[in-house]
Amino acid sequence: MLRKLCSNSVKLGRCRWMSNAGGDGENKGPKVKDVLDDELLTAIDNVASDIHPKNTENKKSLKNTLINRLVANEKSSFDAASASASSEMLDDQALIGLLSDVAGDAKQDQRKVPPKAAQLRQERRGLVLLRKEIFYQAMQSGFTAEEARIKSEQIVNEAQVQLVEQRKALLSGIQEKSAHEQAEELHRNEKEQKLFEMAMDVLEKIYKDDLINSDARKTIQVDKNAPKLFESKNTLGIWKTQEGLKDYSINFWTQWDKRAALLANESFGPTNSFEEQIEWTKKGKQWEYPIDNEFRLGDEQNISFIDHVFLERHLPSLGIPKTGPIAHFMHLVCVGLSKNPYMSASKKREHLQWFANYFNEEKQKLVHKLHEQEQIAAQNAA
């Protein structure tokens, strides 16, 4: 389709007779074949050869005269039609209807590809109608008939070129406006731009092709002429500056509003397992990082390991003998307690106190006596 579009725009270049016939001298004018039917041309040929069957020069000049007359006739009929009908046709709904019909036809089911020739004919028909429409619109916006004719031709061609470019850009995924396009926009004045946009609109509809976004709505672009939000110098005129203004606010109201806003910002809770752990940590369901074995240890938090491990230093004050079997036994008790991680230091001291109470003087004597007996027995046995 793209190729077809390009070839069409080239063809259009040839069909410029409507604008160029009355234009400046530099333009070569249209080709005869574009203006007159083949049948008519053959008829001219026949007439010329009938009148001057032998004289080729006369024949040629007669042919040229006939052709020129016919072309002039075509042009004048077009001029007459356009000039006289322009005022009526400016608001001619039928023409607009026809245009939209053409667009509608072009939009029909993409799968049934019409014969190429028929499609081309339809597109050409659409273009001619579009050119006419632009011409009338231009007339309405104050251009002379001659200017309007040139404009209609030029605008439709430009629009077509731009459409081709846009399609190319779309297909290659380029979003930016081409520099060329921007430059084009600059050289068009407001009225022309309006006509150009209209032409683009219709052309886009005519060339609905097999692009997959052909049913997409038309993108509404940023309008540079729209009123600006930030650049307006208008103010309410109530305050000039913040100077001299006092804060007079109910703080709690603002804070509570803020609280509600922050809650709304929390969405649906955690979005990964770390966020979940953060939540647990905040609620006190999970131990805090970095890992600390003594986290929330309670009463023991401020007790040194010395109080847990070095327990023998308490023995003298408890009245435990320094030597002998009780001292030996108590040494073992201290070692055992020092290795117990499940008992608090005060509980350990309580234990020692209990042993101290147990080994009172009476018990000490008894143990001493029993120990001596043991030793004697052992010596005898030996």
Place this chain on the structure above:
Amino acid sequence: MENGRKRRILQSKVMIGRLGLSRAAVRGFASAEPAKFTVQPAIERAPTDLLKALSETVGTDPTAPHFAFIDDPATIPSTASAKRTYFMAKELGKRAARELAAEWPTLFAFDRDQPRLPVFRPENLPDPLQIEPTEKNLLRMIESREVEDCCLLYERMRSENIDVSQKTQLELFKLVAYYNSSNIPFAEWVEWVGMRNFGQNDKAEWKAAGVADLLFETIPRNDETVSIMIAALSKFGENSKAKALFKEHTEAGGKVHIEAYNGLIANSDFKSALDILKDLKTIKPNVSTFSALLESASRIGKFEDRINAFTRIIGEMQALKIEPTLTTYYYILKNIIDSKTQKLLNEAKNDESEKKYHNQIVVSISWLSEILDKIENKQLEVSSNNCNVFFAEAMGVAYRGANLEISQRLLKIYESSNNNVKMPAFTTESLFYNRYLQLFIEQSTSIEQIYQKYKDFVPRLVGVSNSLSGSVYRKLSKEAHWPLLRRVIQDGISAGQMTTAMGEEMRKQLIEVQYHTLSVNERDEFNQLVQKLVSTWIEFSKFTEEYAKRLQRKLSPSQISECALLLTRIGEYQKAFELLELLLDEEASHGEESTVLAHGYARPHVMSALFEDSLRRKDSYAAALCLQIMSLHSNRNKLEPLANRIFEKCSLTESQQKIIQSFIRLRPQ
């Protein structure tokens, strides 16, 4: 020399890193010049810092469902309503357990854990009618924002003539005025996220003669209490009372706080709002004042006047150097297009209303672009609970203007690390992404890009819906793309679309697939998908038992023909023709146990495709079956050429031919 020393220090530091402190110290002592080093004090870290760093690094997994749904893959919800049901089911289950634990704590008495964590032992809230009526208890209730309980306790204390200090009364007044003597709205629930986001409160009306009114009469009137009352009355729609109070207080020489002004302005028309503001000249306005002004300006009926008011308000903010927030922009974007024009456009489309709408949408798009210019690369923070709605509203504007470029800019801003404003995931955010995805699908020129985007968004961010699947199917009918089709159908299956109108679309799309263009793997996928779909449809039709009847979806003749065609595509001829036989089986379509709908007819183009396929395989039985099915709705003239084609292509015995010919002859003309 100096350089050498520096190098040595550096080396020693590295050594410490590599060898550990003690070894480095030994080396330092061994050398002639002892290296000096200092041990840096440990960096103070908050308990969650480490987790935050990890979370930031890991981020969100875009290939998995939302974290709340990571569970058995079979249960992962894919539509918006399934997400809501799933989330709420989980949350309400948790709430029920919490209630049980609070109500009957002895059931969970076997807990000897140390340290004992109160968070695992939920307790019932104190009953205001049972609790000791003391000021301390009242203050505790105020602290926990149990508004209605506070009111009950306060009233009980009054009836029992227990004195409540002025200070406590003021605290209570603040609470009941802010919340209209009602419990906090769902939107402020802290613990229960699902209720916070899905719960909807009725529009609250001011509770006349409630505790707030009572307290207002009791406590001394000053600027603060009057301001609180005005702000509260405005918040809950009592505009006339608020205005009367404002007038009364200012006439008595009082001055109200900015929050009261904000409330009054937000509820007034623009002209009166400006009049109110004139009193405010010495008080510093805040950003909420301008939001309130924008809200009042949004009531201006005429479009030109409205946008003029918006620009003036923004101009004033700029003059005062007050930075607009997302809420400010939200009010602007929301109110450029008036609902009247939109309604008019929906009701009767005419040139005038279209032009009007077009003008408004052009301004919306242009202003949105200006706003995006402002907020791009800026740190965005929450200022009010309307901040997050800005993104959804802006995406709505971009969608209406069919402007993909702007929507992409917006998406980039939303997803950037500079943005701390997040929309609630399954409600507003889902709407935001849905709008973007729909726009992308509509405007994109490449089916591959649509596939990528669809894969990224559905069903994690955007729930599967008929409109979404429909728009993808529309694109697929323009350009084939097997992976995308497969994905959309699979999503459709899990979203329960098979038994809706989308089921028909699935069959249509699958029939249109050019089987020969698929690769070996893709053909395998196609086969599996067709098998799965057809067997599911058949299974749905077989729910004939009384208890399962509500689930039954009978097969329609057109559905049978399409399924048969799909089965022949994958070479399952026997299954296909067994299915087709159902169309000729009276018992299948009549009676209690019927599995086929009695009305409807097999699709002619599908049947002719099946017929052609049978001829190609020279399967006279299959061709005759197709002929018989077609004869249900065709006349003799149409059937005769088909019969002749069977005779041509298949080698039939004479008696077989005779049977077919007489069958045709018996058909109506």
